[in-house]
Amino acid sequence: MSRSIDLAVIPGDGIGQEVVTQGLKVLNAVLPQDVKLETKEYDLGARRWHRTGETLPDAELEALRGHDAILLGAIGDPSVPSGVLERGLLLKLRFAFDHFINLRPSKLFPNTATPLAGRPEIDFVVVREGTEGPYTGNGGSLRTGTEHEVATEVSVNTAYGVERVVRDAFARAAARPRKKLTLVHKNNVLVHAGHLWKNTFDKVAAEFPEVTTDYLHVDAATIFFVTQPERFDVIVTDNLFGDILTDLAAAVTGGIGLAASGNINPTGAFPSMFEPVHGTAPDIAGQGKADPTATILSVALLLRHLGYESEAVRIEEAVSADLAERDGQSARTTDEIGDALAVRVAS
Numbered sequence: 417m418s419r420s421i422d423l424a425v426i427p428g429d430g431i432g433q434e435v436v437t438q439g440l441k442v443l444n445a446v447l448p449q450d451v452k453l454e455t456k457e458y459d460l461g462a463r464r465w466h467r468t469g470e471t472l473p474d475a476e477l478e479a480l481r482g483h484d485a486i487l488l489g490a491i492g493d494p495s496v497p498s499g500v501l502e503r504g505l506l507l508k509l510r511f512a513f514d515h516f517i518n519l520r521p522s523k524l525f526p527n528t529a530t531p532l533a534g535r536p537e538i539d540f541v542v543v544r545e546g547t548e549g550p551y552t553g554n555g556g557s558l559r560t561g562t563e564h565e566v567a568t569e570v571s572v573n574t575a576y577g578v579e580r581v582v583r584d585a586f587a588r589a590a591a592r593p594r595k596k597l598t599l600v601h602k603n604n605v606l607v608h609a610g611h612l613w614k615n616t617f618d619k620v621a622a623e624f625p626e627v628t629t630d631y632l633h634v635d636a637a638t639i640f641f642v643t644q645p646e647r648f649d650v651i652v653t654d655n656l657f658g659d660i661l662t663d664l665a666a667a668v669t670g671g672i673g674l675a676a677s678g679n680i681n682p683t684g685a686f687p688s689m690f691e692p693v694h695g696t697a698p699d700i701a702g703q704g705k706a707d708p709t710a711t712i713l714s715v716a717l718l719l720r721h722l723g724y725e726s727e728a729v730r731i732e733e734a735v736s737a738d739l740a741e742r743d744g745q746s747a748r749t750t751d752e753i754g755d756a757l758a759v760r761v762a763s
């Protein structure tokens with residue numbers, strides 16, 4: 417039986433284009449010959465906005481809906497007012513395709529620049545809620561631009577939204593060897609949202625007696641990410657806390673250039689979208705300095721999501737082997753890292 421993958425590609429801005437090129441290179445190299453890969457690139461991001469004023473027109477949203485999955489580089493550029501593309505394109509996609517699971521694995525790879533080198537193996541997954549919290553745009557400002565301006569950004573947490581992400585996180589924890597799930601929130605201060613999360617967590621916990629549970633306030637969690645990261649197995653948290661914690665997780669496990677993510681709709685009703693955790697890195701864009709590994713590992717998550725488990729593992733093993741041999745003294749270019757990983761997964 418012939419197999420196929422119909423992939424939408426949104427390179428986006430800054431280093432997005434550079435890292436996506438390498439992701440596709442590795443994807444082409446790892447796929448068996450009987451898998452037909454079709455890609456369609458979407459011109460969305462800063463250039464499009466400057467040209468037409470559009471962020472994500474309805475026709476393109478509809479076209480994206482028809483693909484098996486989406487590979488995205490990163491969105492956002494200093495030449496565009498902050499928030500226009502992040503909200504009007506990236507978050508619009510996550511919300512429209514109901515990407516309620518934002519999956520962000522963190523693993524300590526060998527030979528990486530980390531304050532935690534030499535520590536026991538670190539291997540945890542953050543399950544970040546992807547469609548609610550303070551990212552929904554529920555806010556506004558009064559007396560804008562005056563010294564009496566008042567701005568709000570309300571965090572939206574629904575019982576439905578919290579329960580489905582918590583349930584997914586319990587299922588992921590139950591499927592892992594350590595079977596441990598930590599809820600991270602701030603329910604000592606954010607009592608309304610925090611109690612909804614904690615009560616939901618406790619209710620769903622009763623259905624998963626094999627999973628050990630734990631609760632941490634987000635400020636304390638940041639301490640343990642640095643001092644005791646091995647205590648974590650699966651973490652479930654809201655959209656904002658998950659965003660912040662996963663940059664920290666990346667920094668302590670080898671750098672932001674290695675951190676992969678998947679915006680997943682587990683029901684399959686919409687295409688899931690895979691992207692590095694990092695942004696468009698305007699400070700290094702166009703210089704061949706971006707590490708494409710995060711995007712390449714995101715391709716592994718994409719393949720696993722589509723049922724290509726052995727190909728996903730091949731990419732992850734290639735990254736591990738590549739990092740083990742990387743020479744910290746002579747930094748390789750974006751292209752060189754992509755080439756090296758393409759060769760490894762093909763052999």
Ligand SMILES: NC(=O)C1=CN([C@@H]2O[C@H](COP(=O)(O)OP(=O)(O)OC[C@H]3O[C@@H](n4cnc5c(N)ncnc54)[C@H](O)[C@@H]3O)[C@@H](O)[C@H]2O)C=CC1
Pocket residue numbers: 431435489490491492493494502506672673674691692693694695696697698699700705706707708710
């Ligand atoms: N998913 C997305 O599309 C995201 C977009 N952004 C957007 O990206 C733009 C820049 O955001 P920043 O806050 O500066 O975060 P950033 O993640 O783009 O950069 C933070 C730091 O990490 C470095 N870095 C990032 N990716 C790297 C890579 N692959 N290899 C080596 N170094 C890397 C950058 O050079 C910079 O020093 C903004 O417009 C922001 O809104 C930010 C985060 C996620």
Ligand SMILES: CC(C)CC(=O)C(=O)O
Pocket residue numbers: 502503506507659693
């Ligand atoms: C740019 C934001 C909308 C997203 C972000 O920082 C993230 O998802 O990590």
Ligand SMILES: [Mg+2]
Pocket residue numbers: 659660663693
């Ligand atoms: Mg972020």
